[in-house]
Amino acid sequence: MNGFAVACLLLTSVAHAQKGVEVVGVGDAGQEVTGQKRAVIIGINDYDTVSDLQYCVADARGLFEALTGPSCGFPARNVRLLVDDAPDRADRPNQGNIVGALSNWLTLPKENDLVLVYFSGHGKDEGDESYLLPSSAQEAAPALTGLPLKYVREQLRLCRAQRKLLLVDMCHGGGKGISVMSGTAQRILAQTKGMLTLASCQVEEKSYEWPDKGHSVFSYYLLEALSGRGGADRDKDGWLSTDEVYDYVHENVVRWSKKYGQSQTPQMQGERTGKIVLGLAGLGAPAVVEDLTTTATVRITSTPNGAEVYIGGQRQGTTPCQVTVDLGARESTTLDVIVEQTGYRSKGGRLTVRRGQTIPWDMELERLEPTRPTPPVVRPPITPPTGGVPGQTKLNPVDGAELVF
Secondary structure: OOHHHHHHHHHHHHHHHHHHHHEEEEOOOOOEEEOOEEEEEEEOOOOOOOOOOOOHHHHHHHHHHHHOOOOOOOOHHHEEEEEOOOOOHHHOOOHHHHHHHHHHHOOOOOOOOEEEEEEEOOEEEEOOEEEEOOOOOOOOOHHHHOEEHHHHHHHHHHOOOOEEEEEEEOOEOOOOOOOOOOHHHHHHHHOOOOOEEEEOOOOOOOEOEEOOOOEEHHHHHHHHHHOOOOOOOOOOOOEEEHHHHHHHHHHHHHHHHHHOOOOOOOEEEEOOOOEEEEEEOOOOOOOOOOOOOOEEEEEEEEEOOOOEEEEOOEEEEEOOEEEEEEOOOOOEEEEEEEEEOOOEOOEEEEEEEEOOOEEEEEEEOOEOOOOOOOOOOOOOOOOOOOOOOOOOEEEOOOOOOEEEO
């Protein structure tokens, strides 16, 4: 490739990336709208008095990387990140810092700008209000120590930006969530006029964590969509719109939950004019399609064939035997396998299988030595004594038994 061609390619790439940074929407008439992109991202794992969560900080940091990456093009200086392990105490997600970030940061955008607010952590209801719980929150006193969802909604309403998106990933499952999505929270989110709200689940559902991925399920697929490589650009116009991101997340989260026997349905509500553009599609590497296979297969053979196979004490058939194990949401499990055959010593062991694997396992059985019959005990015949007097009793010299004449 000559120098002129390389220069043209570089200029084209720069222009393409710059386009993703500046465009925040497409009007009803198809005109592009340019402006600044700003975000406040909050992720909380460590709570003072409420049960801890596992992946909220990873979700928040992942979103920061996705938004400031080449597809979305948010300038890093325009993104406020509040997480537990922030080096600066002013960037840790206690009540005061979150209030300060929302009240101050949201006064900066202008009319044509795009604003995104993301929260990943616990939520709690009290009365007719729903609260986001900062790291310092007291579960028994959310009204005093929490952050009213109405307050967040009001701060966004007062923000001058015409394109506003609120993302809420709370009510976490996986053993540590303290509640499900409430009707109160969903009702408040539905009242957000002039903005879009995207919640990780609907009423009476939880937002599940995905240990194998180190994220919540909702945030994992959100990051996939925003990366520009997940195939979210359904209309192939080169833009990642809020509708396309929602469709991608909704489809994959519902598919995941059905595979693993759960129920989680992301919800988007609100209003907007035209199309809100979060970034450009196709700038990242192709996405790896997540394999949601929930089973593993074990093929058990033995020498000789025809042996009985037991897994976890349950008979599975005779060798050669193929057993399919449903792992659910687990990545792997350990099986206790026993093979039995008449005339052979039973053999068993523990076998670890992983989702999607097919594992052959062969057992050579040891023949038992045939049991030899025990010879009968032969007693010598009893010889009646002679010379006894009738009615007289004597002892038999062979076994000591009494003999009567």
